[in-house]
Amino acid sequence: MDKIEELATALARLPGIGPRQGKRFVFYLLAAPAAERAKLAELIASLGKEVRQCPDCLRFFNESAAALCNYCSDIRRDDALLMLVEKDQDLVAVERAGTYKGRYFVLGGVLTLTGKGAIREKELDATVRRRLAAGLKEVVLALSATNEGEHTADRVRELLAPYRDHVKISVLGRGLATGSELEYSDAETLRAALTNRKET
Ligand SMILES: [Zn+2]
Known part of the structure; x- marks a missing residue:
């Protein structure tokens, strides 16, 4: 799959984001400095590692x-x-x-x-x-x-x-x-x- 389409589709799954906004984000990221993209990718990847769900209240x-x-x-x-x-x-x-x-x-x-x-x-x-x-x-x-x-x-x-x-x-x-x-x-x-x- 086309990488632009693939990321736009992934972003469109986020709450409140549709296919059009998904694509806007992709083109914004393409124009942004590589460091900004890397930081965002790192923050998303670290969510699963450093944020946990409380077994009691589920937050x-x-x-x-x-x-x-x-x-x-x-x-x-x-x-x-x-x-x-x-x-x-x-x-x-x-x-x-x-x-x-x-x-x-x-x-x-x-x-x-x-x-x-x-x-x-x-x-x-x-x-x-x-x-x-x-x-x-x-x-x-x-x-x-x-x-x-x-x-x-x-x-x-x-x-x-x-x-x-x-x-x-x-x-x-x-x-x-x-x-x-x-x-x-x-x-x-x-x-x-x-x-x-x-x-x-
Ligand atoms: Zn709790």
């Missing part, structure tokens, strides 16, 4: 020597709380807000109304069981205020139904505007939404 983290990420290994965090987020970037936004001190689980996606998308259902179940033994009392659904977020929350409620006698489920309170993605919410809004979370 990606850098400290490759540690078994668990810093949030899962921190004994000062509250085992009674488990927050479910769609993706790693949402967790970063919540941490930036700075009020939440419980544990996390990254669902790894959302479910769309048309039946697309997937979340880590089996892993969620295993995590809730494990966390129950550690004193879990409340699962906080920190999903985006979108249709997909709502739909995903419904599925999570179904999955957690067997545990409802032991665990309450809460959602973020008002403040998060309808249609807004957690990742792009400012710290103040997130703090309010977390403080005003409601049991469902």
Whole structure:
């Protein structure tokens, strides 16, 4: 296969990038200094080596020597709380807000109304069981205020139904505007939404 086509096709698989943008990137890279291309290639190659997935919350983290990420290994965090987020970037936004001190689980996606998308259902179940033994009392659904977020929350409620006698489920309170993605919410809004979370 033509090398230009091959790279353009590979880039077009990235989220938000189509075939046209893929090709634009390729021609940008062709015009860029060789060192810039080499650096980019090196950074991509090192991702698999230096970034690991935490076996507990399933987020990606850098400290490759540690078994668990810093949030899962921190004994000062509250085992009674488990927050479910769609993706790693949402967790970063919540941490930036700075009020939440419980544990996390990254669902790894959302479910769309048309039946697309997937979340880590089996892993969620295993995590809730494990966390129950550690004193879990409340699962906080920190999903985006979108249709997909709502739909995903419904599925999570179904999955957690067997545990409802032991665990309450809460959602973020008002403040998060309808249609807004957690990742792009400012710290103040997130703090309010977390403080005003409601049991469902
Ligand atoms: Zn973790």
